[in-house]
Every structure is written in structure tokens, then in C-alpha cells.
Amino acid sequence: MIRSFHPPVRTLMGPGPSDVNPRILEALSRPTIGHLDPAFIQMMDETKLLLQQAFLTSNELTMPVSAPGSAGMETVFTNLLERGDRVIICQNGVFGGRMKENVERCGAEAIMVEDLWGSTIDIDKAEQALRDNPDAKALACVHAETSTGARSDVGVLCGLAAKYDCLSIVDAVTSLGGIELQVDEWGIDAIYSGTQKCLSCVPGLSPVSFSERAAKVIRERKSKVQSWFLDLNLVMAYWGGDAKRSYHHTAPVNSLYALHESLVILQEEGLQNAWHRHALNHDAFVAGIETLGLKFVVDKEYRLPQLNAVSFPDSIDDGRVRTALLNDYSLEIGAGLGALAGSVWRIGLMGYASNKKNVLLCISALGNVLAAEGLAVDVSKAVAAAQAVYAS
């Protein structure tokens, strides 16, 4: 007989999902009610408001898509694009490549502007592409490239898109709640995020937001959105602001309780305080990791505090180290992805998982495992270096 599933208790310091705050797990277990129940509708309205506050936007078209970040990505592209449209995509890692896939599956053309993995998006190259392609409908970029740990200046990129009369599309799956993100101030037209990274909520929802300009493009499409499920013209009949909520699909009721709770927690902490916390824990982590003799892939200026790509010596067996961390410390860190597979670890300090306890655990556990693998490391010196950052 198959028995109930009880997952092991882990510390999640990979590229997502991150550790979920127990308050959110408790919210998830509250009684399921109907997705058209007046009490639920009121919670939806609050969730929308909390999302606007987290995105720093007054965009009316702001809501969570009932599926993970990848579906938020697909929502943005399928709703904004029609056959024959051209889109400039700035790629510096895995997720820019997924944007290309999305654009092409919409029957549109992707104009790629490529930068090295681990570097930030080159502003001049992006502007040149805008100049060279005056008919481009949109410029798309990833704010926080989770595959490399690099941050790009989406504020400047979106400003340039507007200057060349282009819509701007931003992937903020890993940035929301972890680093500064200002949807209105930066003039972002369409943005999607995820719940399982810096919001520390359960995976499976994707907050999205569209400017009035982008909403108009969606309303005035010549062709139907090819995805019935993701067609915002239909979804809005359920999530729209007016009172007449009508059935589109059954909302993931309990997951939405969880998102609501995670946004309440973010509001209680304050957005700026959350950004500062991520920055502080990152600084302490850097001090410890560098004292262990390991190197960061991304230049200091463009490093994401919530996703640390760390390279390791050739002599180290990547899989053995991660297995030892999981088995001996119940600690999950991420492997490299795409071009960086096998040469880096991706260590997340996201949301609830971005705390002093995890920083010190990871440095000592990783240090001990590396020592067992024969690397000459001074674990206590590394832990002390991290501690010193908190003390200063």
C-alpha cells in the first residue's frame, strides 16, 4: 500500500523554490471556499492591491496568473504579440533564450541581442538594436538572470524602449521582493514574476502587470490570443475590477491564500527593508565564500544578492558536493544551468531563506564538505568573516 507523502525537512538555498515561511504554509491549509464566494472575491481584491504595492505600480491590469512563472512569461508574449511582429530580446542567460522560444511560437520574429553569460545586458548594444529595427514592437529583457546571478539595468533599458516607441517586457521572476524594482517609475509595460523565489511562497502562481499602453494593445488585437487559458481578455472577466466576476477557470483557491499571506508579510517588513535584508545577507555570504577561496562568476556591480553563482576548482566533483550537502546537512544548493552547467553552483538567498542562520549554515557546511573533498579551506575563518559583516 502506498502511504502518505511526508517530505524531508530541507533548507532550500537553490535557484527556487526557496524556503516557504511557515505562516504561508499555515495560510495554505485554511479551509477551501468557492472561488466566487464573496469572501474570496474580497481576498482577490486585496491580493491585487498588495501586488500593485509590491510592483510599485498603479496598473489596473495586475493579477496572478494561475500557473508558474513560465506561464506568466507565456501570458505576456501571447497576449502582446501577433503573427509577424518583431521583438528585440536581450539575452545573457537561459531565460532570455526562453523568451525567444515564446516569441517564435507566437509566429513573431525574435531579434537577438546577445551578451556573455554572467555579464549584464549591454545598454549600447540594446540601443543600437532599437535604432536598427524601428518597426520592432517590443524590447524584452530579464531583470535577474537566475541562470548566472547577473542583474541588468532594466530601468535604463525600458526608458530606451519608450524613447524608440517600443513596448518594454521584463522578466522579474527572481527580482520581485529581492532587489529594487519599480514598475511605474521605470516605465515597464509588461512584467511577470513568480511566487517561489523572493516572495517565498509556494510555486505555481505568476504575478503579472501591464501598463495602460500594453492593456490597449491587448484589447485592440486583430487576431485572438492563440491560448484560450492565458487570454487576458477572457481572464479579466474573472479578475477584472468590476463586480461582475464570472467563471473562467477555477482559481487555485488555497494557493491564492498563500500568495496573499506572502504579500502581507512583505508589506509588514516593507519593500525597502526586504531589499536591504537581501543585500546584507549577500554581503556576509560573499565574505565567507571568498574566505573559503571560491570565486563569484558575476562582477560585483551586477551581482544579484538573491542568487549567487560561485565557481569551484576543476578538481571538485560537483555532484558529490551537492549530494553531501543534501544528505549530511539537508541543504539544497543549485547546479549550474545551460552554459554554466558543471562549473558553478547557484546558491540562493531568496525571501524567507535570506537570513543569517542560512548564510552561516551554508558557509560552514560547504566548507566542511570541501575540506572532506581535499580542498585546503579554513572553515572557521570563513564563518568568522561572515559574522564580521553582521557585526559591522
Ligand SMILES: *Cc1c(COP(=O)(O)O)cnc(C)c1O
Ligand atoms: C524561475 C524562473 C522562471 C520560471 O519560473 P517557473 O515558476 O519555474 O515557471 C522564469 N524566469 C526566471 C528569471 C526565473 O528565475
